[in-house]
Amino acid sequence: METKNIMIVGVGGQGSLLASKLLGHLLMERGYDVKVSEVHGMSQRGGSVVTYVRYGDKVNSPVIDRGEADYIVSFELLEAARWLGYLKPDGQIVTSTQQIDPMPVITGAASYPDDLVEKMRATGARVDALDCLKLAEEAGSSKAVNIVLMGRLSHYFDLPDEAWQKSLEAMVPPKFLELNKKAFELGKNAQ
Template sequence: MANVKSVMIVGVGGQGSLLASKLLGNVLLSRGFDVKVSEVHGMSQRGGSVVTYVRYGDKVYSPIVSEGEADAIVSFERLEAARWLPYLKEGGRLIVNDQRIDPMPVITGAAQYPDGILEKLAATGANLLAIDALSLAEQAGSAKAVNVVLMGVLSTLLDIPEEAWQASLEACVPAKFLELNRRAFALGRNHTA
């Protein structure tokens, strides 16, 4: 099973992780990989923790990623990156949207949002790439395009030609949002930390 790779997409409900996993799954299938995708929702309403496992290779038997197995984790939010960090394998890549979204316990005052999350993540020795994906998404034309910006960043880690990603954007994104998402993807892909 050494040829199986695992990517986790983590965030909170309403951030577009479904489109991100659909885009990733589509591009991997187009390259001939066996792909398994599994979504796990915390609270189902907007704002709850959401994780999607995407595993691909010659033959994939299970979509579930165990602790220490993820080749890459793409986090739509800082605290979610910290929550799922134990799943990253040694030498794996942690892509984090440097954005704070308060979970319900913080909103209600039952808990405090931790300080210095990115510094703490970096201190673990994780191969961290923090990116202001929200600013790039807004530059592309919509704050909702954070998910596609992050897929653009992820695309630089995978040995898949850009044309395949563009074809997947066409397949997964409604035509009226395609140009916006092409811009968002390009901004993520061309981003250098």
């Protein structure tokens, strides 16, 4: 199988590490070769962060380059737009509609572009946009946005539900498991 590429993008501190751990576990359990490349250190302090998840028969590079991503999973709208160039021609974006102003916008040096979902769609990108923060809060914690997004992403994968559940159980601490299972379902089933 040709290597498939998933990018998880967002703002440092939003919880992308758990999402990539979950995907890594899920895909390895399915028998794929997997590489996951993370960012630690300074960018985690509120900067733009990106995690690469690659899987297939044999994966070499740990990173995903321009025009290569089958999926971009985004915690924040501006970040989805920032990494749009990495999407394959027929790639799929799954994004939360949350907007977090970066410091240049806060200081007034730049402005946050409007209508980003429409503008991304106008480039031919398939964009699935969802208010994941609202769903996460509904599940019981604003921190569960990562799992809401994973639930949404599961739509596009031809994998049995049990496989996702098994990886959730393996990666999420027991006391948060119910909350995260609910978040996963809410993301998966949202209209």
